[in-house]
Amino acid sequence: MDVADLTPAQARRRFREGERVPTAGWCRGWTQANLIAVPRQLGYELLLFAHRNARACPLLDVGEPGAWSTGLFTGDLRTDLPGYRLYRDGRPVADLGDVVEEWREDLVPFLIGCSFTFERALLDAGVPVRHLELGTNVPMYRTNVPCEPTTTLSGPLVVSMRPVPETLVETAIEVSGRYPLVHGAPVHIGDPAALGIADLARPDFGDPVEVRPGEVPLFWACGVTPQAVIMASGVDYAIGHLPGHMAILDVRDERYRVG
Incomplete structure (x- = not known):
């Protein structure tokens, strides 16, 4: 099947099973999003940062601390993206296929809009x-x-x-x-x-x-801006998507169209 014709659930299953590719062109008509997950104590400040920089960080959804799904993403944020990047003290230390072991109970997941939409x-x-x-x-x-x-x-x-x-x-x-x-x-x-x-x-x-x-x-x-900010600010721990390897949401692109 052409990847453009997959449903979000079908695509997430393929990523969960090990497919590692950029997601441009996948799941035609379904919204894609950037992931950044930060410790709870930084959650409000990242929310404020997104508000102040809404052009680069248009916030689509936020999960509860420790949650690995949200209202717009019913899959597993730890396994259902095709690539992840782990940060410690502002440095990218690993690119991973899943982050089950790295996902902490205090992490707050943010889903940021993507121009693929x-x-x-x-x-x-x-x-x-x-x-x-x-x-x-x-x-x-x-x-x-x-x-x-x-x-x-x-x-x-x-x-x-x-x-x-x-x-x-x-x-x-x-x-x-x-x-x-x-x-x-x-x-x-x-x-x-x-x-x-x-x-x-x-x-x-x-x-x-x-x-x-x-x-x-x-x-x-670009919604990779939060990851550049994590690096520039020396944030002690964060998980992001591998740039271009997005979260595919359970919402249509047209939801975000105006006019």
Whole structure:
């Protein structure tokens, strides 16, 4: 079966059984989300950080301390994503296939919106999505744009990039702008140096894609931002998804479309 035709439950079963791939293009029409789980004592501050940086951290759902499912994700957050990253003292120390042993009773799981949610709408509007064409992960970059900090959380905005033909830039802006709860319209268009990105061929997360003649790089705020903030802030313990390896929710993309 084409992975685009899978239900969320079918996809989660495949990940639970060991499939390890980026999820762009999976489960057409179903919303995907970024995962970050932090100790209870940091939960309120991460909630405040997400509120202050809603473009990068659009909060879709939060679980109870120790919970491994939420109202929008009825699977097991410890096993049903295709990849995880474990952080200690702000450092990524392991990439894992599951986090059953690492999941603590005090961890609060946050599910953050993902720009994969509007990619089908881009395609339907005739806007090509290069990483889907190539079957690779979306390229993501740390920027020189600081997030609005809280008392102990601070760090850079992370962006995802998609090259768009110049004639379709306005279409891409309009279409993605209809999804404000999953990052919305691009935060920057054109020159990557304006964001402090020195080389598009060397993303900090994901895979590089070619920007062809006549195309313009468009940059969207990215839900990997909380993981960059975990690293910059030296948070003692956290679990995130492996960038591009998302939680597939039990809710349709159209729930997050406005207008």
